[in-house]
Amino acid sequence: MALEAIKATKMTAEITLAIPTNGVPREGWTPEDACKRLEDRGADVVGLNCARGPKTMLPLLKKIRKKVEVPMAALPVAYRTTVREPTFQSLSDRHCDYIPRDHPFPIALDPFTCNRFEIAEFGKAAYDLGVRYLGVCCGAGPHHIRALAEALGRKPLASRYSPDMSKHYIFGSAKGLRGAKELREHHLHYADQLRHRRGAS
Structure with missing residues (x-):
């Protein structure tokens, strides 16, 4: 539906998906099949956004890259997600006993924040896959965005604040x-x- 609405305006259709903890979008397709379907229906750019951190987004990007030919986008959350807890909504904190509902998401995610080097490495790895639309989603600070740009050889104005x-x-x-x-x-x-x-x- 969103793709049809964007195409009707004659604008570039860039569609990204947030892949939940079970690894399957709401429609029941794999992330790579979902992106392929979007490509086949005219999406100009496909990829992933939000929910997953660098470590759990990158493997999915590799699968998507094998299925699609259109440009790809990747915007992970700036949190250390894992295979066991692949989304920032699923993270648990065994070191803290007094988080409401025992659930760090959404306001107690501080100990899971990626550092600038992790984001930079993700950017380089995604770029090597051919991803050209890169960013960072929830949890990102200016230093994350700056490190991502610098890792790709850019020198934004904010580089004057780099350590x-x-x-x-x-x-x-x-x-x-x-x-x-x-x-x-x-x-x-x-x-x-x-x-x-x-x-x-």
Whole structure:
């Protein structure tokens, strides 16, 4: 129905699906068959959006890529979903006893948030599959979007906010950091002392 409505306007029809925990869309087709049906009916772009994090979306994208020829889209949630808990709605937190209804979704997902490197790696892997419409859905912060763009060789205006670890007070290596070398050596020496003390006790 949505595809027909979009095509009637003569606009580009980009259709993405959110695949639930059981791995089967509401109509009962596999994700790859659903995307193939959309392609056959005139969708210009097909793919996945929301529900699944990078780890549980990527395997589905591989199957879809084998079935369709139109451009693909991929926008995972920025959460660490797993094979056992493949959607962010299905995540459980065994470390917290007082989440309402014992269910982190939707307002206690903090400990499951992906870091910027995970999103960047997803972007590169999806791009290698031929996915060209890339983004991040629920849970994404500016640093996730920026890391995704940078992983694909882009340099958005917001890249000026990307961390420059060469200026870090401990790990920094940039010239001109006043006292940085001495401070770094001091911290490393202190860390060694702590390790020796722990080993001796």
